Amino acid sequence: MSKALINKKNKENISKKILNIFKKKGFDFIDLDIVIDTDLLTRRSGEGFKKYALNFRDKSGKEISLRPDLTIATAIQYIQSKKTGTAKLSYFGSAFRLNKKGDLNVFDQIGCEIINSKSSPEYLVLSTVLSVFKKFKKNKITVNDLGLFQGLINSLNLPQRWKLRLIRHYSRKEYFDELLKRLDTNYDLDNEKIKIDYDRLEVLKKMDFNKMIGSRSVKEIIERFEKKIKDPRDNFKGSQSVKIIKDFLKLNMPLSKSANTIKKFVEKNNLKIKNISQILLKLNNLNKKLGLNKDIIFDTKFGRETQYYTGFAFSVCRQNRELARGGEYNNLIKTLGGKQTPAFGAAIYLNQLI
Amino acid sequence: MNKIKLGLPSKGRLKDESIKLFSSKNLNIQNTNSRNYFFNFEGNDNFDGIFLHAREIIERISDGTLDAGISGLDLLMELPDEYQNNIKILKKLDFGFADLVVAVPNDWLDIQNIADLEEVSFEFKEKYNRRMRVATKYPKLTEEFLLSRGVIEFKIVGSLGATESYPFTGSAELITDITSTGSTLKENNLRIISDGKILKSSACLLVSKKFKGKELDIFR
Numbered sequence: 001m002s003k004a005l006i007n008k009k010n011k012e013n014i015s016k017k018i019l020n021i022f023k024k025k026g027f028d029f030i031d032l033d034i035v036i037d038t039d040l041l042t043r044r045s046g047e048g049f050k051k052y053a054l055n056f057r058d059k060s061g062k063e064i065s066l067r068p069d070l071t072i073a074t075a076i077q078y079i080q081s082k083k084t085g086t087a088k089l090s091y092f093g094s095a096f097r098l099n100k101k102g103d104l105n106v107f108d109q110i111g112c113e114i115i116n117s118k119s120s121p122e123y124l125v126l127s128t129v130l131s132v133f134k135k136f137k138k139n140k141i142t143v144n145d146l147g148l149f150q151g152l153i154n155s156l157n158l159p160q161r162w163k164l165r166l167i168r169h170y171s172r173k174e175y176f177d178e179l180l181k182r183l184d185t186n187y188d189l190d191n192e193k194i195k196i197d198y199d200r201l202e203v204l205k206k207m208d209f210n211k212m213i214g215s216r217s218v219k220e221i222i223e224r225f226e227k228k229i230k231d232p233r234d235n236f237k238g239s240q241s242v243k244i245i246k247d248f249l250k251l252n253m254p255l256s257k258s259a260n261t262i263k264k265f266v267e268k269n270n271l272k273i274k275n276i277s278q279i280l281l282k283l284n285n286l287n288k289k290l291g292l293n294k295d296i297i298f299d300t301k302f303g304r305e306t307q308y309y310t311g312f313a314f315s316v317c318r319q320n321r322e323l324a325r326g327g328e329y330n331n332l333i334k335t336l337g338g339k340q341t342p343a344f345g346a347a348i349y350l351n352q353l354i
Numbered sequence: 355m356n357k358i359k360l361g362l363p364s365k366g367r368l369k370d371e372s373i374k375l376f377s378s379k380n381l382n383i384q385n386t387n388s389r390n391y392f393f394n395f396e397g398n399d400n401f402d403g404i405f406l407h408a409r410e411i412i413e414r415i416s417d418g419t420l421d422a423g424i425s426g427l428d429l430l431m432e433l434p435d436e437y438q439n440n441i442k443i444l445k446k447l448d449f450g451f452a453d454l455v456v457a458v459p460n461d462w463l464d465i466q467n468i469a470d471l472e473e474v475s476f477e478f479k480e481k482y483n484r485r486m487r488v489a490t491k492y493p494k495l496t497e498e499f500l501l502s503r504g505v506i507e508f509k510i511v512g513s514l515g516a517t518e519s520y521p522f523t524g525s526a527e528l529i530t531d532i533t534s535t536g537s538t539l540k541e542n543n544l545r546i547i548s549d550g551k552i553l554k555s556s557a558c559l560l561v562s563k564k565f566k567g568k569e570l571d572i573f574r
Contacts, residue, residue, distance in 0.1 A: 042485070046506025047497060161473055165504075168476060175504045182469075197463040204461060214459040214521035214528065215486075216478070224474070225464035 010354050011108060015092050018110045018132050018348060025128045027090035027112045032073040034093075038063035040076065044308065044335045054096050054104060066096040071308070071329065071345050072336070074113050079338035087115045113345030115333070120282065121344040122312045122328065123289050129324050129346050130290075133316060140295055140317045143255060144302040145282070146170075146327075147311040148262070151273035152248055156241040158183075161228070166245070171307040180245065183238045201225060244269050251300040255290070258298035259283045282312070308332040314346070324348045357402045358569055361414060361423030364391070364405035368557060371449040372424045379572050400569055412560065416440040421565040428454055428532055428555035432492050443558050445573050450557030452534045454492055456499075456550030459521050459528075460543045467548045468503040471528075475507040478527070485509045489517050489526035492552070496530045499552040518542035 019029060038055050053065040067073045070091055078087055090112045097105050112128055114121040133139050153166050162183060169176045201222065209219040247269075253261050259280040266273055273279075283298070290296060303313030306327060313327030326346020333341040362372045373383055381395040383403070393403040406414065411423035412430050416437045427446065430437060458465050465471055475486045489511045490496045500508055511526045518538060520526035530552060533539055539546060559573050 042509075046501075047485070047508055047510070048501040048506055164476070165469070165473065169504055172504070175502075179504070197466075200461065200463055204463065213461045215482070215524065216462065216474075216527070218461075220481075221462055221464055224477075228464055228470075 007354055011350050014353060015108075015110050015350065019090060019092060021132055022090040022110075022112050022128065025088075025112075025124070025131075027088045027128075030074070030077060030089050030091055032067065032070060032077060032091050032093055034067060035064045036067050036073060036076065038065045040336050041065055041068065041072070043337075044072065044332065051102075052098050054098060067093075068095055068097045070095050070109050070111055070347060071113065072332070074111070074345065075115075075329075075333050075336055075338070075343065078115050078341075079333060079336060084116070086117050087113075089113045089115065108350035109347040110350060111345055111347035113343060115343045116341050117344065122282075122314075123286060125326055125344050125346050126286075126290070126314055129316060129326060129348065132348060133318075133323065138295075138318060139323070140297070141314060142297045142299050142302045142317070143286070143312065143314045144299055145279050145312050146303055146309050147275065148273070148279055149248070149300065149304075150310075151275060151279070152245070152271065155271040155273045156244065157237050158241050162238075170304050173305065180242050184242045185238070197225070244271070249301050251298075253298055255283065255287050255296040255298045259287075303327055308335075312344075321352045322349060323352050358400055358422060358565075358567060359420045360401050360403045361406045361411035361420045361425075362393075362403060363408045363411065363424060368408060368424070368426070368450050369405065371447075371557065375424075375447065375449075375573075412437060412441065415560055415562050418562060418564065420562070421567070422559065422561040422570055424557055424559055426450055426452070426555055427558050428452065428492065428495070428553055430558070430560065431553060431555075432494050434494075440563055441560050442563050444561045444570060445559045447557040447559060450555070452532045452555050454495060454530060454532050454552040454555060455536075455539075455546045456488075456496075456530050456552065457518075457528065457533075457539050457544040457546050460540075460545045462545075465547060468505065468550060471547060471550075472503065472505045475505055479507045486528065487511045487520075487526040488528055488530060489513045489520035490530040491515075491517060492530060492532070495552050499530075503549075518544055 023029070038050065038053070041049055041053060053068040055063055055065045057063055070093060074089055074091060078089070090110070092110045093108070095107045095109055097107065099105055112125060114125060149170060150167055153163050156163070165179060166176070169179060204218055204222055207218045209217065211218045213221065248265065251261060251265065263280060266276060302315065303309050306313070308329040308331065309327040310330045311328035315325040316323045324346055326344070328342070328344045330342045331340070333339065333343060363369045376383065376395070381398060381401070383393045384396050385393055391405050393405065395401055395403070408425040409429050411420065411425045412433060414420040415423055422444070424447070427443070430441065430443075456468070456471070458471070465474060478486050486508045488496055488500070488508050491513055493510045493512060497510060511520065513520060517529045517531045519542065520529055521544070529544065531539070532555065533546070536546060559570065561570060
């Protein structure tokens with residue numbers, strides 16, 4: 001039998017076993033569409049994402065893509081099903097992505113997702129995934145709560161527009177680092193230009209506020225201009241905030257020590273992070289439920305590159321190979337055209353298991 | 355000896371300046387006023403010349419039909435990377451200067467720089483449930499520039515001409531375009547944003563990477 005055929009058989013056998021485990025845990029299997037409306041992808045991740053997907057045009061000229069991600073395909077299916085209650089779904093299939101050189105990579109994945117859960121789903125998903133790997137020893141588990149980063153940024157002494165910028169671009173590491181450099185030097189507004197624009201502002205104020213200029217109303221332009229110049233600009237402590245952010249992103253410790261370390265960090269920097277007590281409680285509970293496993297690491301940087309993660313995220317690795325990854329994605333369904341719906345899911349990477 | 359196949363721009367100032375450049379090196383075109391597309395230099399048999407559209411010059415150097423030619427840096431950079439792999443810029447020339455810039459309606463007072471644009475693009479998407487549209491003749495350069503500056507919520511609208519009109523006809527919200535003095539943008543109520551320069555372009559003497567001759571070294 002050829003190597004490829006043996007691989008295929010192995011994958012099928014393993015996937016059957018994993019899907020059985022998922023079934024026992026109450027996840028219903030769904031068959032996902034292989035193509036996705038490209039507009040939905042760019043709506044979620046912006047125009048740049050197109051270069052990582054294999055895109056085509058159908059006969060009507062509409063752009064479609066081979067699914068680059070199975071979580072997105074699941075979320076789209078959930079929206080189309082018009083379900084409103086909790087859905088526990090599992091799937092098996094390939095995701096198609098182009099690398100930076102433009103070569104196609106095919107990832108075979110098995111996943112489980114809990115959509116619109118009334119209770120915290122992270123333990124159920126994480127324990128389900130871990131039960132697949134229970135025979136293997138020396139798994140390294142990394143966790144993080146991306147909500148903590150958002151809370152940290154919102155607690156800093158920064159203009160609102162800077163906070164939004166840092167949160168929006170957290171997943172793009174290179175650009176985020178560039179933003180930190182700019183924040184360090186408070187480069188943002190050109191005061192000379194603002195003086196000139198004040199004259200024009202008077203002209204604009206005399207116009208019909210509903211008049212559209214380049215698809216934006218006069219009212220919208222004036223409001224943002226005034227908001228922008230009123231936002232603190234010379235007196236905010238950019239460099240101090242940058243130091244706090246950089247220090248926060250260095251935090252890396254066993255999960256068992258995470259709640260305590262984060263608490264100390266927050267106190268030391270005199271931060272008022274909203275929901276901090278809930279996040280710390282969640283970490284403590286998770287630590288108790290999973291057992292005092294020294295191999296679980298809490299890393300504040302982990303999961304940032306997955307744009308749609310909004311809260312708790314985890315990965316399971318063995319010998320530097322990532323076997324599974326999952327996380328909370330509370331905004332994805334809304335971005336794809338559904339209602340605001342909490343969701344949590346994980347995928348097991350079959351290519352890494354064989 | 356094989357003759358050097360040379361392409362020069364077929365019209366406008368780029369054509370005139372290219373002819374002047376070769377004349378300055380004693381390479382005078384025999385039939386400048388002719389409607390004939392082909393040309394030769396007086397008393398020099400080393401070249402077979404042809405007047406072509408500036409973009410086509412790049413295409414033909416890349417596919418090996420021409421050995422060298424004059425065209426705009428903007429046109430070269432807009433083409434897929436494969437073209438830059440096949441073509442060498444022998445010299446950036448002192449004419450055909452133009453910048454590719456990002457321009458917004460003049461009355462968008464709140465947008466001074468790319469950081470503002472990035473912010474407004476998110477707000478725009480949130481408010482109107484669609485992405486801001488950028489009209490351009492340079493989709494590749496525009497996309498690369500905006501993405502590198504953190505502006506990800508946009509959609510390219512291809513334009514073949516009169517790009518400056520797009521924000522006022524409802525076809526796009528902003529534009530990127532090539533400009534040398536900025537006056538056309540100003541006349542059309544558009545303003546270049548402060549750090550919105552995508553590319554500083556000029557005419558260039560381009561040669562195929564396969565071309566090994568020394569005849570064009572006089573331009574270095």
